[in-house]
Amino acid sequence: MRPHLLALLAKEPAHGYELKQALEQTFGSAYPSPNIGQIYVTLGRLEKDGLVRSVDVEQSNRPNKKVYYLTAKGRDALTAWVEEPTEGPRVRDEFFMKLVLAPLTGIADRMALISRQRRHYLSLMADLNDLLSGTDPRDRVAGLLIEGAMLHLQADLDWLERCQEDLA
Amino acid sequence: MSAVLKAVNLVKIYSGGALPVPAVRGVDLEVEEGEFVAVMGPSGSGKSTLVHMLGGLDTRTSGEIWLDGKRVDTLSESAWALLRREKVGFVFQFFNLVANMTVADNVELPALLAGISPKEARERRESLLAALNLGDRADAAPAQLSGGEQQRVALARALANKPSVLLADEPTGNLDSRNTRDVLRLLGEVHKQGQTIVMVTHDARVASLADRLVSLFDGQIVDDGRITRRRTGTAGEVIDLR
Numbered sequence: 001m002r003p004h005l006l007a008l009l010a011k012e013p014a015h016g017y018e019l020k021q022a023l024e025q026t027f028g029s030a031y032p033s034p035n036i037g038q039i040y041v042t043l044g045r046l047e048k049d050g051l052v053r054s055v056d057v058e059q060s061n062r063p064n065k066k067v068y069y070l071t072a073k074g075r076d077a078l079t080a081w082v083e084e085p086t087e088g089p090r091v092r093d094e095f096f097m098k099l100v101l102a103p104l105t106g107i108a109d110r111m112a113l114i115s116r117q118r119r120h121y122l123s124l125m126a127d128l129n130d131l132l133s134g135t136d137p138r139d140r141v142a143g144l145l146i147e148g149a150m151l152h153l154q155a156d157l158d159w160l161e162r163c164q165e166d167l168a
Numbered sequence: 169m170s171a172v173l174k175a176v177n178l179v180k181i182y183s184g185g186a187l188p189v190p191a192v193r194g195v196d197l198e199v200e201e202g203e204f205v206a207v208m209g210p211s212g213s214g215k216s217t218l219v220h221m222l223g224g225l226d227t228r229t230s231g232e233i234w235l236d237g238k239r240v241d242t243l244s245e246s247a248w249a250l251l252r253r254e255k256v257g258f259v260f261q262f263f264n265l266v267a268n269m270t271v272a273d274n275v276e277l278p279a280l281l282a283g284i285s286p287k288e289a290r291e292r293r294e295s296l297l298a299a300l301n302l303g304d305r306a307d308a309a310p311a312q313l314s315g316g317e318q319q320r321v322a323l324a325r326a327l328a329n330k331p332s333v334l335l336a337d338e339p340t341g342n343l344d345s346r347n348t349r350d351v352l353r354l355l356g357e358v359h360k361q362g363q364t365i366v367m368v369t370h371d372a373r374v375a376s377l378a379d380r381l382v383s384l385f386d387g388q389i390v391d392d393g394r395i396t397r398r399r400t401g402t403a404g405e406v407i408d409l410r
Contacts, residue, residue, distance in 0.1 A: 115383055115391030118208065122395045125376035129352070130397075147345065154372045164385060165210045 001034070001042050002051075003081040006074055009052060013069035016040050028135070028142030043068055051077050089152065099163060110168045114160055121157050125150065171234070172364045173199040173222060173333050178231035180217050180387075191217040193387035194231070199333065204355075204365040206375035206395075209384035215368040216337050218384065222366065223256050223335045224248040236332050254282045257331035259323050261341035265310040271297070272306040275324045282329035289328065296324035299354050316347030323351060327358060334358070336367040340374050352377065 008014065008022050016039050023034050043066075046052045051074035056064040070078070095117055102108045132146045180192040192214040199205055207215050220226035222233060224240065233241040235255055240248060257278075265274050272293055279289035297303050300320040310318055319342065326334055340348045348371070356377055359365055369375050376395065383391035 111385070111390050115393075118383060118391070119381055119393055119395055122206075122372060122376045122378075122381060123398060125372045126395060126397055129373060129376055150373060157372045158370070161208075161210050168385070 001038065002046060003078060005039070005042055005046065006051060006070060006078040006081070009068055009070045010075060010078055013067050015057075015065045015067050016043060019043075019068075026141060027145065028139040031142070031145070046074070050074075096163070099167065111164070114164045114168060118157065118160055121153055121160070125153050128153065170201060170237070171198040172201050172203075172236060173197075173366065174232075174234040175218075175222065176232040176234075178218070178221060178233065179229045180214070180221060180226065181229045191387055192221070195384075195387075195389055197382065197389070197392075199364060199366055201364055202359075202362045203380060204359045204363075204378040205367070205380045205382055206378035207366065207368045207382045207384060208370070208375060209390075213384040214387040215384050219335050219337050219366060219368050222333075223258055224252055225258070253278065254329065255332040257326035257329060257334040259319075259326040259334070259336045259339045261338040265318055265321055265325070267310055269309075270306065271302065271308050271310065271313070271321050274310065274321060275328050277328075278325055279328040279330075284329065292328055292330070293324070296327055296354075297321075299357060300324055300350050316343050319343055320347065320350055320354075323354060327354075327363070331363075333364045333366060336365065336369070338369055338371075339367065340369065340371045348373065 004023065005019055008019055014022065016036060020034050020036050020039055023031060043052065043054075047054060047068070051071060052068045053071055054066040054068045057067050058064055095113075098108075099110055099113055102113060103110050128146055128150050132143065132150075135142050135146065137143065175195050175197040178192055178195045178197075179190070182189045182191055195214075195218060197218075207219065209215050217226060221228050224233075224243075228241050231241070232239060235251070238251075240251060243251065265271075266277070269277070275293040275296060276286075276289045279292055280286065284292070293306075294303070297306055300323065302317060302320055302324070305313060305317060305321075310321065313321065319339070323339060326336070340351055343351065352373060355365065355374070359377065365378070367374065367378065375381065378395055381391070381393060381395050382389055
């Protein structure tokens with residue numbers, strides 16, 4: 001979450017709760033609602049590393065709030081994050097380990113494992129379908145996130161089929 | 169609930185070549201009224217052959233096929249063809265629309281052939297095309313449509329005669345995500361209205377609309393079970409952004 005907060009602060013200084021709202025508004029319904037405690041912990045670490053600084057702003061009838069802003073070092077860190085290539089997703093290998101190892105022990109046969117996994121993936125896909133149809137079509141960021149998850153799941157299913165062809 | 173479609177120990181062996189090739193090796197399947205069954209499996213597992221046999225487009229080598237309580241595998245080719253007009257809707261990866269007829273006529277024709285009144289056929293056509301966002305293309309010729317639009321017309325046509333069962337073989341095989349979305353929406357809707365569907369697909373989005381998944385491997389059913397809905401409702405459980 002560190003670079004995400006840096007990016008939001010590069011736009012304008014903000015306090016913790018504003019950052020939470022900005023994340024929710026930008027990513028829409030597809031984003032797991034960020035935990036405010038986690039945001040404050042992350043801001044504290046960024047400040048300790050000199051990537052952000054904070055000032056206390058007085059409020060009438062309320063305790064002071066801390067407004068965070070980006071430092072030059074923070075801006076450099078953000079630029080580095082944007083410019084470095086992003087790692088591709090790792091193959092989700094938990095199931096593959098089961099598939100390769102379980103039959104050796106006689107606990108399960110591969111065909112049964114693959115069949116169960118295929119239905120599980122389709123259940124997940126059904127959830128994503130429901131999620132997409134419940135998402136405002138104008139919310140392109142949320143829509144694209146869900147479509148991305150669907151495409152990954154499709155790849156998992158295609159791979160499952162390859163495993164079935166070669167191993168089962 | 170009664171079985172709309174039933175296969176008993178269904179076998180297909182292609183014997184044209186040097187060696188006979190078993191494509192379907194003893195499939196038992198019962199599809200209840202209103203059920204949506206997805207059929208998946210690697211290529212060469214017999215999915216397409218199975219669905220073609222169920223619709224009478226390919227002959228069985230042995231076994232039985234029952235449609236709406238009537239045994240159909242023993243029917244003559246023409247008797248099968250007549251029955252199919254009334255009771256079966258087909259949609260394939262390649263759409264086969266009649267080129268010199270308008271979109272509207274392509275969709276109405278199977279309904280008229282099935283004996284539905286012209287008025288009802290027109291209403292049915294209008295609602296199907298509207299559901300697929302094709303209402304304004306009714307008077308176009310198929311050649312004027314994009315591939316995705318033609319495939320949507322093919323789906324509308326397959327549903328025009330209110331078939332007892334809709335059989336589909338990779339109906340979204342050539343579609344981009346936008347066209348797929350319209351097809352998904354219509355399939356979801358007609359299924360909710362009670363349409364029985366048996367569909368071969370590699371597309372997990374389409375398959376996940378089904379109630380039940382049948383997995384084929386080497387011409388046999390290796391898995392047959394329900395696709396459960398968890399209804400978590402929150403995106404956070406499926407999407408993990410770091």
